[in-house]
Amino acid sequence: MATGHKTGVLLINLGTPDAPTTPAVRRYLREFLMDGRVIDINPIKRWMLVNLIISTFRSPRSARAYQKIWGDDGSPLLSHSEALAAAVDGALPQWPVALAMRYGSPSITSGLAELEAEGCDHLVVLPLYPQYASSSTGSTVEAVLRHVQGRWNTPFVSIVPPFFSHPAFIKAFAAVGRPTLDEFKQDFVLFSFHGLPEHHMRKSDPTGAHCLASADCCDRAALEGAVVGQQCYRAQSFVTARLLARELELADDQWSVSFQSRLGRREWIKPYTDHRVEELAKSGVKRLAVYCPAFVADCLETLEEIGMEAREEFRRAGGEDLRLIPSLNASPQWVEAVRELVTEAATPRRGLPVVS
Numbered sequence: 001m002a003t004g005h006k007t008g009v010l011l012i013n014l015g016t017p018d019a020p021t022t023p024a025v026r027r028y029l030r031e032f033l034m035d036g037r038v039i040d041i042n043p044i045k046r047w048m049l050v051n052l053i054i055s056t057f058r059s060p061r062s063a064r065a066y067q068k069i070w071g072d073d074g075s076p077l078l079s080h081s082e083a084l085a086a087a088v089d090g091a092l093p094q095w096p097v098a099l100a101m102r103y104g105s106p107s108i109t110s111g112l113a114e115l116e117a118e119g120c121d122h123l124v125v126l127p128l129y130p131q132y133a134s135s136s137t138g139s140t141v142e143a144v145l146r147h148v149q150g151r152w153n154t155p156f157v158s159i160v161p162p163f164f165s166h167p168a169f170i171k172a173f174a175a176v177g178r179p180t181l182d183e184f185k186q187d188f189v190l191f192s193f194h195g196l197p198e199h200h201m202r203k204s205d206p207t208g209a210h211c212l213a214s215a216d217c218c219d220r221a222a223l224e225g226a227v228v229g230q231q232c233y234r235a236q237s238f239v240t241a242r243l244l245a246r247e248l249e250l251a252d253d254q255w256s257v258s259f260q261s262r263l264g265r266r267e268w269i270k271p272y273t274d275h276r277v278e279e280l281a282k283s284g285v286k287r288l289a290v291y292c293p294a295f296v297a298d299c300l301e302t303l304e305e306i307g308m309e310a311r312e313e314f315r316r317a318g319g320e321d322l323r324l325i326p327s328l329n330a331s332p333q334w335v336e337a338v339r340e341l342v343t344e345a346a347t348p349r350r351g352l353p354v355v356s
Contacts, residue, residue, distance in 0.1 A: 008096045008120030009342050010111050011085050012140050013128045013297060015103035016075040020066035026059040032103045037139040040200070062300075069303040077299035081128070083330035084297070084338065091339045095346075096120060102140045112147055122156045123148070124346045126338065128296050130169060131236040132162040133196055134204065160345040164236040165243055168337035173293055174247040175333045177325040181248065184323045186289035188280055189250055191241035192306060193294040195259035195268040196233055204231050212269075219257070234259075234269050240293045260292075260310075261301050277310050281317035288314055288322045296334065298327040 017028040033039050033050045041049070066075075073079045081099055089097035096118040100111030115123060127140040141159055148154055163169045181189070198212060205211035211232065214220075222238035241257045260273035280288055290310065292302045307324035314322040328334035 005122050006096075006118070006120045007094075007122045007124060007346055008098065008115035008118055009088065009092060010098050010100055010108075010115060010123055010125045010144070011081070011088065011128060011338070012100045012102060012108065012111070012125065012144070013077060013081045014136060015101035016077045016299070017063075017066060018105060020063055020070040022059045022063045025063045025066065026055045028104050029055045029059060029062070035103075035135070035139055037142070038135045040203075065300060065304045068308060069300060075299075076303060077297050080297035080327070080329040084335065087330050087332075087335040088338050088342070091335055092342065095124075095342075102136075102143060108140075108143050108147055112144075116155075120155065121153070122158070122346070124158045124160065124342050126160040126342055126345070129294070130162060130164045130240060130296065131193070131233050131294060132164075132231045133200070133233045134231075135196065135200065137162060158345045160341050162236065163341055164240045166337070166341065168340045170240070170243045170247055172328055172331065172333035172337040173291070174244055176328055176331050177289075177291060178248065180323060180325050181289055184287060184289055184321075186287045186323065188285045188288055189245070189248070189255040190273070190276060190280065190288060190290045191237075191244065191255060191257050192260050192273045192276075192290050192292050192310075193237040193240075193257065194301060195262045195272070197264075198267045198269055201232065201234055201269060204233070215270075237294065241291075244291065244293060260305060273306075273310065274313060277314050277319075277322070278317040281314050281319035286320040288319060289325055290322060291325045292327060296328045298329060302327055 015028065015032065017024040030050055033054060034046065036043070036046070039046050039049065069076055071079065078101075081101075085097050085099040096115055098111040098114040100106055100108045102108065112123075125141070125144050127137045129136040129140075132138070144157065144159075148157060202208070202211045210217065218232065218235040219238045221232070221235045222242055237259075238257055241255070245255045256276065258271045258273040258276040259269050262268035262272065277288070290306050292306060295302055302324060306322075311322040311324075
């Protein structure tokens, strides 16, 4: 075992406002949406769109939504992420573990500083997004590398790749959701993933020939195993859904995939979750269970958008009840899966010395 090296683990989630107030939400949205990987338009137009329109008109509405889910310990996403980091720290006693958010607090700067203070010169960075998107994983990796490149002694950085099909992730999500499914006795399961603009998908296809070429191209790629190693968010989502459905022993006619949280007037990847929820209710589905496998911690998009808004939409359309499947949060199964993901990423290959 090599000497003189110390490994630290940095867990990074997307972020959350500091408070469920309009000013705090406005600050968060400005930082988030000014990222050129999130809104990829001319910087001047992006500044005008974000600061004059989106943050002005969306912040009060978003603040009211955050107020519905804000707990005694604050933001659910932050509290779940903090609990996960503490549990992973206990599961990896030999490695310091820090938490950061891509936007908001705690920052990537503070997380890296915490590990630097521990003497870590090998960093294992886990972006907590199962499927790859340039606007989430890509932005997070870019930010980490930008923060470390200015150091005189640059640390060695190992990035945990997207884990959308990793057996530990799939088994953990199935295990966490199974008690709810057993109790709820649903008619149908919907796997709802965060959406992306269609042009983001096309930009991720360097050939320009395959992405969104047909309505079923991503699901077909998932079935054929052609998505592994590629950076197609939609196809990776279908892979996750198929593997989860298999683990849960769902028949093909008992589940489907949709995409939520669209913003703006551009076309986003389909089918849309709100449309699908209404269609399922009108088709006779009475009890609908919804998994959100793009999120590893419950947050605004799961608790409010699905657990509240989609539930009401489903009932208005004729459904009886919609049940949100809890996210992974800091469940023991997920803690063990994270330990496995981090350990695999830290394991040297090609004859390099072992780093402890």
